[in-house]
Amino acid sequence: MAKKKSANEAQNASKPITNLKDFFIDGLKDIYWAENTLVKTIPKMLEQATDQKLKTAFKDHLAQTKMQVERLEKVFESMGVKPEGKKCLAMEGIIKEGEEIMEETAPGPVRDAGIIASAQKVEHYEIATYGTLAAFAKTLNERAALDLLLKTLGEEKKSDSLLSSIADTNLNSQAVDGKLQSKDLNAV
Template identity: 65%
Template sequence: MATNSKPKTTTSAATSAEKKTPAKSDAAKELKDLFEDSLKDIYWAEKALVKALPKMQKNATDETLKQAIGQHLEETKVQVSRLEETFESIGVKAQAKKCDAMQGLLDEADSIIEETEPGTVRDAGIIAASQKVEHYEIATYGTLAAFAKVLGEKEALSNLLETLEEEKNCDQLLTQLADTNLNSKAK
């Protein structure tokens, strides 16, 4: 008879609990706290994007891409205002909290611009970086809308769903630009 030489491992509830990261003193205790904290995060992200989009637009060479970035810049400015309305609707002062995820995505976009020659390859890189930003925003606004729905924050939900739809449309436009034109030229 063969015996299994692997030692059996058991995990007790106490061992699992010991491995959990302790919460900070100001950690969210309720969904409303997490909702507000996440709003502050995306508010910072959108404001940072307002500053970053002009650089992307300046470095793009394809006119259609430049126009799309310019259009999204104007849309993002409206989204910042809409977030301010959302804060007001839930009775919280609009406040930005640094979004590490967006900072990382914008740093990556800068790197792509620096690491590509001007032209179609850079344009393809700008689209790729932009879509990463859009996907982050889509995930964030979808989550925030779900939180607002559970919390019964109807005005916030409406605002968040409107922005979510705009982000999805932007992502779709970027995909269309890449598929119909730019990626083939960059080849």
């Protein structure tokens, strides 16, 4: 029995991408969907986190993500393209994995460590995506888009570094036994 094609599959089958500009716009749509989805997902992670530094990081990152959505809208505008999202299957999978981690772990340091692991997967995907899109913008001589994408790329790298720092400040050590430990371990 033949599987019915989704609307995206049907659209892609009828009109293949044949140039870098169209591929660039397709990538923008992908990350635009991802960032808008993260605006809805980060509050769930914030609610499930117990470490105060982690909660603060998520509050700050939510505001930053909203700004990144606005920045992407400016990228679309600079190119004369209507902002629209295209479901990002990679981000959808990373988010689902993070939701499973939150469901399968008890509140506390172990869940917090899992949330950080999930959030860093998100950051790494975003870093890869924004780096690639910036390279495309540079090649296409889309200077306004390039500047905006590089600003977001820098923020994503800082967010990843902050998450590593939070994990290394005794949180992962607390997760060893699932409870607070009294010894203060230095980061590796």
